[in-house]
Amino acid sequence: MSELNGLALFVLGFVHPRLVLDSLEALPRLFASLDPVWWLIVIYPVLRFLVPYLVLWCVWLLRPRIVRPPAGAMAERHRPLVSIVIAGRNEADSIAATLDSVLRCGYSNLEIIYVDDGSSDATVAIARRVARQSQPHSQATPCRLRVFTSPRRNGKPSALNIGLSAARGEFIAIIDADCELQFGSIEHWLAPFADPRVGAVAANLRVDNAARNLCTRLQECEYAISVTLARLITSRLGVLAIVPGAGGMFRASIVHGLGGYDTGLGDDTDMTMRLRKGRWRLGYAVDAIVWTRVPVSWRHLISQRTRWERNMVKVRLSKHRDMLRLGRYGFANAALLFDMMLVRVWLPWMAVIAVLIGLMKGPLFVQMVLTDMYWLTAAWMAIKLLIARDIGGTPRHSRLWLALLLPLYRLGLKLLLLIAQAREVLRLGRQHAYVPPHIWQEVPHW
Amino acid sequence: MKQAPAAKVSAPDGAERRRLALLRIIAERGGTLAPKPNPEATHGYDFGELDAEVRQDLEFLAGHDYLERRFLDRVTTCPRCSSHHLNLREACPACGSANHVDEPLLHHFRCGYVARISEFDGGDGHGERVCPKCDRALRHLGTDYDRMGQTYLCRQCSTSFQDPPVRALCLACGNDTASGDLLSVDVHSFALTSLGSAAVRSGRLFESAGEFLLIGSLPVYRRSVILELINQETRRLARFKGKFSLLLVRFSEPASDSAAMSAEEKVIQTLADTVRGCDLLGQISAHCFVACLPETTEQGTKRLRERFAKRLGRGAPRFEVLSIEVAEPFDVVARLEQWAGRT
Numbered sequence: 001m002s003e004l005n006g007l008a009l010f011v012l013g014f015v016h017p018r019l020v021l022d023s024l025e026a027l028p029r030l031f032a033s034l035d036p037v038w039w040l041i042v043i044y045p046v047l048r049f050l051v052p053y054l055v056l057w058c059v060w061l062l063r064p065r066i067v068r069p070p071a072g073a074m075a076e077r078h079r080p081l082v083s084i085v086i087a088g089r090n091e092a093d094s095i096a097a098t099l100d101s102v103l104r105c106g107y108s109n110l111e112i113i114y115v116d117d118g119s120s121d122a123t124v125a126i127a128r129r130v131a132r133q134s135q136p137h138s139q140a141t142p143c144r145l146r147v148f149t150s151p152r153r154n155g156k157p158s159a160l161n162i163g164l165s166a167a168r169g170e171f172i173a174i175i176d177a178d179c180e181l182q183f184g185s186i187e188h189w190l191a192p193f194a195d196p197r198v199g200a201v202a203a204n205l206r207v208d209n210a211a212r213n214l215c216t217r218l219q220e221c222e223y224a225i226s227v228t229l230a231r232l233i234t235s236r237l238g239v240l241a242i243v244p245g246a247g248g249m250f251r252a253s254i255v256h257g258l259g260g261y262d263t264g265l266g267d268d269t270d271m272t273m274r275l276r277k278g279r280w281r282l283g284y285a286v287d288a289i290v291w292t293r294v295p296v297s298w299r300h301l302i303s304q305r306t307r308w309e310r311n312m313v314k315v316r317l318s319k320h321r322d323m324l325r326l327g328r329y330g331f332a333n334a335a336l337l338f339d340m341m342l343v344r345v346w347l348p349w350m351a352v353i354a355v356l357i358g359l360m361k362g363p364l365f366v367q368m369v370l371t372d373m374y375w376l377t378a379a380w381m382a383i384k385l386l387i388a389r390d391i392g393g394t395p396r397h398s399r400l401w402l403a404l405l406l407p408l409y410r411l412g413l414k415l416l417l418l419i420a421q422a423r424e425v426l427r428l429g430r431q432h433a434y435v436p437p438h439i440w441q442e443v444p445h446w
Numbered sequence: 447m448k449q450a451p452a453a454k455v456s457a458p459d460g461a462e463r464r465r466l467a468l469l470r471i472i473a474e475r476g477g478t479l480a481p482k483p484n485p486e487a488t489h490g491y492d493f494g495e496l497d498a499e500v501r502q503d504l505e506f507l508a509g510h511d512y513l514e515r516r517f518l519d520r521v522t523t524c525p526r527c528s529s530h531h532l533n534l535r536e537a538c539p540a541c542g543s544a545n546h547v548d549e550p551l552l553h554h555f556r557c558g559y560v561a562r563i564s565e566f567d568g569g570d571g572h573g574e575r576v577c578p579k580c581d582r583a584l585r586h587l588g589t590d591y592d593r594m595g596q597t598y599l600c601r602q603c604s605t606s607f608q609d610p611p612v613r614a615l616c617l618a619c620g621n622d623t624a625s626g627d628l629l630s631v632d633v634h635s636f637a638l639t640s641l642g643s644a645a646v647r648s649g650r651l652f653e654s655a656g657e658f659l660l661i662g663s664l665p666v667y668r669r670s671v672i673l674e675l676i677n678q679e680t681r682r683l684a685r686f687k688g689k690f691s692l693l694l695v696r697f698s699e700p701a702s703d704s705a706a707m708s709a710e711e712k713v714i715q716t717l718a719d720t721v722r723g724c725d726l727l728g729q730i731s732a733h734c735f736v737a738c739l740p741e742t743t744e745q746g747t748k749r750l751r752e753r754f755a756k757r758l759g760r761g762a763p764r765f766e767v768l769s770i771e772v773a774e775p776f777d778v779v780a781r782l783e784q785w786a787g788r789t
Contacts, residue, residue, distance in 0.1 A: 111540075128609065132611075132626065135539070135611060135624055135626075143539035143540065143611065146539055146605075146607050146608075147608065147609060148594075148595075148597070148607075148608050149595060149608065149609075150594055150595065151592075151593075151594065151595050152592075154553060154555075154592070155558075157558045158553055158555075158558050158560065161553070161558050161559065161560035162551065162553075162560050162594055164560070165551060165560045165561055165562070165606065166597075166605075166606045166607070168604065168605060259557065259559050259578070259579030259580075260558060260559060260560065260579075261558055262557055262558055263555065263556070263557065263558035438555065439555050441555075442555035442556045442590055443555070443556055443557075444556070
């Protein structure tokens with residue numbers, strides 16, 4: 001084989017036609033078999049990653065109102081009081097814009113509670129200035145923004161709990177201090193609560209600073225697929241895995257009943273799991289848009305994702321592992337946790353091990369498989385981005401070419417996150433700067 | 447420096463007689479007239495037995511440099527009825543009620559629960575505190591739980607808040623106002639200037655055309671005139687570049703009798719004789735004078751100061767001299783006011 005052929009094989013992931021024909025002949029036998037490798041590595045990912053998106057796209061094309069329902073009648077009917085709780089620390093650059101976006105979100109029956117978690121910059125002064133400026137001149141109109149300060153840094157969950165203790169609304173929305181709420185979002189956010197079985201609703205997170213650099217553009221594409229699109233599917237299937245801390249709304253009675261957030265890492269993940277255990281349905285409002293700022297450097301991105309991955313191991317797979325028991329918390333919860341263990345832990349580790357073994361036994365074959373996988377994934381990413389663009393309006397058409405980079409981006413991140421998983425499982429360097437030391441000493445570590 | 451031109455003097459009319467009488471009263475009271483606190487007065491201060499017209503006359507005399515305004519107090523008033531009878535109190539930001547209570551929040555580190563202190567009451571009668579979320583006893587403040595600052599609870603609408611806004615209830619008209627919307631009125635006392643003293647001595651106000659520019663017995667411009675001339679010089683500097691200097695003379699102690707006043711006048715007359723014909727000399731407060739020296743550098747001003755000191759000799763009243771070279775346009779007048787102690 002000439003060097004040119006070798007290069008062609010590497011680039012195109014060439015597969016011999018004979019191999020394809022042999023595989024097609026083997027399909028009936030594979031479907032008839034009970035081989036776990038066939039079902040878990042081939043069929044399950046196809047059903048998990050391909051079919052739902054195609055079904056969603058078809059539904060969108062045929063019945064768009066099913067996918068994006070109009071704003072709820074409930075908000076129009078009696079406009080319940082909504083408390084928006086924002087916790088932040090050292091957010092002087094963004095807090096004014098965040099509070100301003102909430103004050104001008106177009107919903108009248110609103111109270112905003114900003115809780116400062118021991119900032120050392122001008123955040124509190126800025127928040128108080130915004131509160132003063134928003135203060136009504138007449139006594140008849142209540143002041144909509146209240147500012148609370150914590151004497152020392154206690155971490156985000158505790159700061160949120162201060163806000164929850166002061167919230168009087170029938171519904172409580174949580175957004176991050178560096179996020180902005182899109183005008184008219186509250187009505188859409190309230191819509192799923194028309195179903196009394198819904199306990200929380202996730203907002204659609206869109207990337208505010210996507211144009212900054214390649215890192216943020218890739219994250220925008222990632223959010224378009226795994227937030228805008230994927231949550232449309234998981235919420236309809238009853239397996240929405242997260243009500244994000246950057247944009248989640250809850251029935252106040254439930255959150256108060258649960259005693260607010262637990263301290264430690266993964267506040268939003270933990271709250272989601274506790275709601276699921278309470279058998280509450282979790283909704284998703286694709287038109288309730290919260291604009292978030294994503295990390296602009298690779299170092300911050302890896303740090304953020306490492307924290308999320310450790311939260312996953314600590315909260316989902318450790319603290320709430322009892323959700324796997326079918327009879328206790330229901331099939332959907334068990335399926336959700338099983339899926340998470342399979343897709344985020346078992347499959348990646350198996351893939352890494354398989355590649356390592358393959359490299360030892362037949363390097364060229366592994367090279368071909370990986371190249372094939374790259375092109376398949378890139379093509380599939382492009383289709384997903386098109387679907388996301390069609391349904392959610394993100395990302396821009398000019399950024400669809402990033403589908404070529406997304407497989408490499410996600411592979412790189414995944415490999416780094418496997419290290420984070422291993423560290424969390426082995427309990428190495430668990431203390432995280434996200435949680436202050438005096439809190440870390442007291443909380444139970446799962 | 448040119449001398450004051452001879453002016454045609456007409457007999458004082460009714461208003462002028464009244465204003466002269468007011469200047470005499472002020473001179474008899476030691477040169478200062480200060481309003482007295484009076485709860486019944488609109489702004490909380492009035493001038494006692496002097497009638498209502500006195501305020502207009504004082505404003506006139508201050509505007510024409512016979513009197514100098516001195517800050518006495520700042521009165522906060524209702525924006526609707528101007529009354530100073532205001533009840534200021536911390537109010538609930540939601541309902542405006544002043545009926546609230548200070549109840550701190552507690553934070554349990556282990557479970558993150560935050561609630562009012564009363565919710566942690568263990569109910570055993572021994573002061574034990576128990577977290578209602580995780581049922582664990584709270585051990586030691588600062589170790590496993592903490593107070594989350596000062597928090598208020600409104601008894602009217604159950605809203606909790608920190609940093610309550612201050613609102614003012616007008617006891618005269620019942621208007622409820624945010625503290626930021628209240629009006630502030632400055633109350634001034636009035637002190638006789640050298641022009642005012644000259645008017646008292648000569649028994650007339652210097653309001654004819656020529657006298658309007660220069661202070662009666664002294665070859666110096668009135669405050670309003672010299673400030674405008676300095677402003678004009680600053681504008682010229684901004685347009686054509688170049689520079690000018692200011693020489694400031696401030697007497698350390700106010701002249702209390704006629705001898706001291708004539709000594710001050712002698713100093714100023716000497717300064718007027720020392721400066722060039724193109725220089726401008728004016729008064730910016732009762733005891734502060736300024737010479738504006740166009741196209742003069744710091745060295746030039748220094749030489750002028752030396753000449754001035756030489757001519758003055760010994761025995762002059764105590765005063766301080768300051769010189770400023772203005773090469774870039776800035777708010778010179780504000781700086782002068784600051785130096786003269788008027789702001």
